[in-house]
Amino acid sequence: MTSPDTTIDLKSVRTTEDDGRRGPRPAVTARELTTGGTGEPYTRLTPVQYSATLGAEIPDIDLSEPLDDAVLAELRRALLEYKVLFFRDQHLTADRHAAFARHWGEPQIHPFLPKAGSPEVVRLAHDADAPGVENIWHSDASFSATPPFGSILRAVEVPDIGGDTMWADMAAAYDGLPGDVRARIDGLSATHDFTQSFGKLMTDEQLAAAREKNPPVAHPVVRTIPETGRKLIYVNQVFTARIDGVDMAESAELLDLLIDQARHPEYQVRFHWEPGSIAFWDNRVTQHYALCDYYPRPRVMERVTITGARPR
Numbered sequence: 001m002t003s004p005d006t007t008i009d010l011k012s013v014r015t016t017e018d019d020g021r022r023g024p025r026p027a028v029t030a031r032e033l034t035t036g037g038t039g040e041p042y043t044r045l046t047p048v049q050y051s052a053t054l055g056a057e058i059p060d061i062d063l064s065e066p067l068d069d070a071v072l073a074e075l076r077r078a079l080l081e082y083k084v085l086f087f088r089d090q091h092l093t094a095d096r097h098a099a100f101a102r103h104w105g106e107p108q109i110h111p112f113l114p115k116a117g118s119p120e121v122v123r124l125a126h127d128a129d130a131p132g133v134e135n136i137w138h139s140d141a142s143f144s145a146t147p148p149f150g151s152i153l154r155a156v157e158v159p160d161i162g163g164d165t166m167w168a169d170m171a172a173a174y175d176g177l178p179g180d181v182r183a184r185i186d187g188l189s190a191t192h193d194f195t196q197s198f199g200k201l202m203t204d205e206q207l208a209a210a211r212e213k214n215p216p217v218a219h220p221v222v223r224t225i226p227e228t229g230r231k232l233i234y235v236n237q238v239f240t241a242r243i244d245g246v247d248m249a250e251s252a253e254l255l256d257l258l259i260d261q262a263r264h265p266e267y268q269v270r271f272h273w274e275p276g277s278i279a280f281w282d283n284r285v286t287q288h289y290a291l292c293d294y295y296p297r298p299r300v301m302e303r304v305t306i307t308g309a310r311p312r
């Protein structure tokens with residue numbers, strides 16, 4: 001007896017939301033992925049796009065020099081379009097780094113992370129004695145009532161191999177959610193809390209003092225970027241403790257599903273650092289993950305975050 005032909009017809013794989021190919025978690029269905037930019041041309045910058053929906057390098061710019069209003073306006077537009085901007089060969093001092101950040105708003109003082117001299121510059125230094133810990137998807141300081149609008153990270157010392165950082169576009173991820181999941185999460189809020197991350201490294205006394213100044217805060221699960229009107233998934237593995245108003249099982253199920261979206265490579269960009277590299281990300285719409293594949297070699301970064309508004 002001959003065996004039946006088990007070849008499948010790839011045309012039968014539709015780009016519908018009802019895609020049962022890969023089990024219970026939504027997979028990325030085939031659709032056109034774009035940055036969502038306006039299409040308006042750039043006249044002062046020449047962004048070089050890295051990935052389908054996010055990430056662009058901005059060549060031919062010197063961030064140590066004063067920047068005129070037209071360049072700043074195009075940088076702002078590029079940040080909204082590409083969500084993370086990369087710059088090479090900048091070699092800024094910490095002061096000039098903070099001065100560049102001030103173009104976009106007031107630097108936010110991080111309540112817990114070590115500083116590099118000035119209170120607005122966070123220093124993330126890792127080596128054999130202090131292994132990297134940023135290899136988990138997150139957006140910076142979402143435990144704050146007004147989380148940073150943006151973060152500007154500068155490579156101070158980078159390993160020759162490894163130590164890349166990845167970003168995920170949570171607006172593209174929201175767009176890719178099945179309609180029934182979007183219907184479930186629209187209008188929900190979630191509690192964000194530093195206790196489950198930074199809090200674990202504190203003494204009881206430190207924790208009590210830190211909680212007083214940084215109480216748990218509720219943010220919408222679906223956040224909207226006012227400038228673009230784009231909706232995005234605004235929960236992350238590091239700081240989101242629970243979805244409010246549903247039972248713990250449903251909260252865990254939804255958080256698991258939503259946090260998982262950052263892990264789809266279709267929504268990601270990856271950046272390899274060189275001495276003098278800078279990344280400037282929109283901390284509202286992206287999450288990031290710093291690979292810890294360089295241990296025990298040293299890697300030193302400095303970061304300035306820019307105060308944001310209350311998420312809506």
Ligand SMILES: O=C(O)CCC(=O)C(=O)O
Nearest residue numbers: 124134140165290301303
């Ligand atoms: O060191 C990196 O590449 C990213 C650091 C990070 O996760 C952060 O600044 O929040």
